[in-house]
Amino acid sequence: MNEAAVVPLWRRLGAHSGADGTVFSVWAPNARAVTVFGDFDEWAAVDHPMCRGADDVWTTVVPGARPGMSYKFRVVGADGIVRDKADPLARAAQCPPETASVIAADSEFVWSDDAWCTARPHRRPAAEPMSIYEVHLGSWRSGLGYREAAVQLADHVAALGFTHVQLMPVTEHPYGGSWGYQVGSYFVCTGRWGTADDFRFFVDHLHSRGVAVLLDWVPAHFPKDPFALGEFDGTPLYEHADPLRREQPDWGTYAFNLGRPEVRDFLIASAVYWCTEFHLDGLRVDAVASMLYLDYSRGDGQWRPNARGTNENDEAVAFLRALNDAVHAACPGALMIAEESTAWPGVTTTTARGGLGFDFKWNLGWMHDLLSFVSRPPSQRAQLQEHVAFSLTHATAERYVLPISHDEVVHGKGTLVTRIPDGCDRAAHVRLTLAYQWAHPGKKLLFMGQEFGQEREWADDRGLDWDRSDAGIMLAAGDLARLHADLPAMHAMDDDARGFDWLDARDTRNTVIGFLRRADEHARTEGRLVACVFNFSDRDLYGYRLGFPVRGVWREVLNTAAVEYGGHGVGNLGQIVAVDEPSHGRPYSATITLPAASAVFFTPVT
Template sequence: MGHHHPRGHLVSAASPSARPVDHAVLAQIARGEHGNPHTVLGPHPHDGAVTVRVLKPLAQSVTVRYRLDAPTRKNPDGWAVVALAHEHEGVWAGVLPVAEVPVYRLEIAYEGGEPIERDDPYRFLPTLGEVDLHLIGEGRHEQLWQVLGARVHRYDGFGVAPDVTGTAFAVWAPRARAVRIKADFNGWSGREHPMRRLDGGVWELFVPDIGNGTAYKYEILGADGVWREKADPLAEWAEVPPRTASRVFSSQYAWGDDEWMAARASGGSVDSPMSIYEMHLASWRRDRSYEQLADELVPYLADLGFTHVELMPVMQHPFGGSWGYHVTGYYAADSRFGDPDGLRLLIDRLHQAGIGIILDWVPGHFATDEWALVRFDGSPLYEDPNPQRGWHKEWGSHIFDFGRPEVRNFLYANALYWLEEFHADGLRVDGVASMLYLDYARKDGEWTPNIHGGHENLEAVQFLQELNATAYKRVPGIAMIAEESTAWPGVTGPTSDGGLGFGFKWNMGWMHDSLQYLQRDPVHRGYHHGEMTFSLVYAWSENYVLPLSHDEVVHGKGSLLRKMPGDRWRQLATLRAYYGFMWAHPGKQMIFMGSEFGQEAEWAESRELDWWLLDHPEHEGLRSAVRDINTRYRESPAIWRSDGDPASFQWVQGDDAAGNVFAWVRRSDGEELLSATNFAAMPHHGYRLGFPAAGEWEECLNTDAEAYGGSGVGNMGGVTATAGEHHGWPAYADVTLPPLATVWFRRRS
């Protein structure tokens, strides 16, 4: 129905009469303050004909071309034309002399230009159904992103009329008095595109003929009478900062990870190997796109043998220095690296290489930028209106209103969005402790107890339980991981028993204690032996991840390497020993990028890692050790298959404080592995250890190997355990424990 059609016959618009609209209502429409413009604009049957009103403030003329039911002698091509008359401040009106609303298009002429043919946004039914609106109103729409935001949409003409493709915009702003769309398709003036209010405070408009890449914002007339420009909370794409508009995106990605997804759905994570490489995309290597990272990162991680990569937030955030933790676009992949299908490609390639992906996710607080979620409809909407609950003093950000069902829905649907639409294998939930406690980072008098007089944030607890139960139900096989630093009971307990329902919890206590121990000179470590053994007292109270995260290598804390005492040889040896100790310890493992090769400088988001260090054999040696530790770990179900069972661990030597030695057995389904670590700077020769059985045991890992830059001390050819009781074990062997090293023994097959 384009320009190739004949223009049609001009019909007089004098009779019948136009549907009358009060002058004050027309003025409201012109000012953009009418809550339901579709009741005025678009086609409306009246007086046996159809009145059409159009809002085109800058037009010189507006004409309607419409299809007749049957061609006439005057209009043999079946099309007729009616010129609209200017009625009031950009509102044009006219009457089509037909009984029912026909298929029609608009022709708009602006000063000095040819007429432009357009479809009329106000002739379409709402793109949201009653069930969707009901679920949104109740806060129970699990696939919120499929109905809110900007979605490319096609109206089927069913052969009677041409199909129409455009974009359906929908936004939740319950207290707004009016909402308009300003965009690149209307010259960044929202006057021509006011939205209609539907049930539940949702505003909607279908705009024909626009699609992927369109940049737009909402103009919202708040309850306070102030117009604000806002990015779309459910936009799937955004402009590259510092620009702040949202962009329409319709994924065209064809996934190739069916095998991975099928295996994931049938598996669990607590009884699977999990060694995680945490990273910040922008500073691993500088100026890489998602596609370039897929080419470089995937083979790098596959070579090193990590089972998972964890990405610091890739949701849209305006300030790079926030590392992604002050989010403005919860549903938008960070546009600094490309479009959302670029991120899909990266994840797909990781899956095809056998590597899972965990995304950092920040539901505890959000960014203060005026153009984003703050006072979205002119009042606190996403943020808790109570400043004692709605403002995070420590982080200078707003806290979500966890008591509001629609806000909880926005968040848990967001979690499902990343898990379902991007095939993420888990979410690491940031700042859980700050959500759980009303008095988090607050002094007396700055918080109010809950209805039971306690300091627990009951609404946030309910949200987290709802989040985890829903995620695990809809997406089996994923891992929800809590960054939680307190003694809150049951973080990984089932929600049916009152737990929070997470799959894992970061073990911040282990991280703090072990780093404190290792930062001491070896001659002093014996006095602090308990710092390394204490974690085994509570290791099965939750399902733990042992995290050596980005938080430990910033803000003056120095890199992991620099925390270690002594010269460079000792620093690298201690790191190798630490990783061997850590991988054999109950729980899953995580290290931050650069830690695998002994990054020297403290991490900074503004520059890439010190890759030049790999020109030095001793740093390449550390990376080789990490590769081999990952390989031996994955080959050793004794370490991970029964990780949640206390019977999978048994001390062999836990109280040799003077020798700085820690040794234990890990076991599962008849397989056993003995790990022994010597954190002293001298070797122990002829060191007697109990063994689970007599016979030949091979040394399958020695972090002091010369290939890693070590001194080459060890048990070449393995050891022979002799039958005979030793410390409660049925056999024993006299082994060599190298200096600052971990050795693993497994029964020779």
């Protein structure tokens, strides 16, 4: 399996049809015997024993096996137990609840995104707008396949001004209720919504509409289903042999043995496969923290330190660096995004400089602080204002994505709307929350339904409540995404501390936060300098004086209390004027109106 750098692993192993039949190959180093069986022998499992070859790969040719036929491997394990296993390198599979692999036909899809793929390596993602719409395909709109969803989703996302779609896992998974996070087949596109070529159409169509496609990908753990990877050859093969490292207690799954070269090759090949074969624009790597720490979700006596006596998983660090380097080399311009919830240093530092090599990291601390803050009644928010402001002082410690993801709208947490306390204008507070997200340095991610004020918690077995959408929230969300893209100040220096400056973070009496966004260090012109002011109280504030860095007229480019958003219409009549009156340590100031539970953005008129 170490030849993966020369010949892609998915072309060496698995099932490959040709003029003489289908060649089956599977890695099972400790098996006593392996037989392939399926539709071609009426599942007899006696006609096609496999031969052990180099690198402990078992191989045979079945003349009668053709694309579309189902199969499994019957493995006599090192422990003498017979197990029927799906092919780890299958590129097609039966649709769950069936569990057999399927001989994949060669793709017949004709791509039309050459210009997109050619341009991608030359992009500068850290300095470009990125508004990500997170989607679970089965429940965005019920009953849609990949092709139908591609057209409808592209229309919706393009109309909103979002730049990226991030899909929850579409790697084949036996249990739909896992949302794709317990993967059974790492090279198979789930058949729940169509074929692999249907998914290629999905990606190609979104590219034609100017929308990038990211995929959630799960290398930290895998399910214990008997047909899958666990104890594949009668030994812990893909999982750890060490019982203290074999399982992931949070999810009742096995943890990959990232210290085994063949397992690393397998996972890296899967990542490269999805990015190359499906033209994906990047991967969001799930549960990175669970890999990095030996004691993750483990108590005393449940973990063993490394050779230095610490809790860092050196094997995982080496794997993640190799993973990121491999994807970046094979797919220039593809993004690697870490769901990493701790303060591990250098997540988005290049591997050449000792980092993990990701392009972006989810800022989960920002998310928890903000949602905790807006879940409080306005009269109680002052005591948490410092926590919310804290993320702004560390906004460029890594290159961040600011996520309000699927995890925040399930398991009794409510939605953005229902998190807002009773008695408040909930729609106004949701618009305010979204405005704070889009103004804060970092790329943006919003889970489906939150852009229109979905009230019911998300469930994977039903569609969103489109018939009860709040048109004002959706209009505001779209305007925020467009402003984020159109105004260079809102994205060009997301990862540079010079792109941000405070106006005021200390007004806890009024629960007001204000800051500047800049497109360059000396920005003073329209669109390249934006003042963002947030009133988290439930009172309109009139004659509010605030210091400004530029004298003259500032145009109001956003007011989330605008009537068209469903607001009460209080505002600044389209502009304010900064005059020669020092305030907040600045030579100029303006008196402005801050509507209750609202955000106002201004840019200087030049």
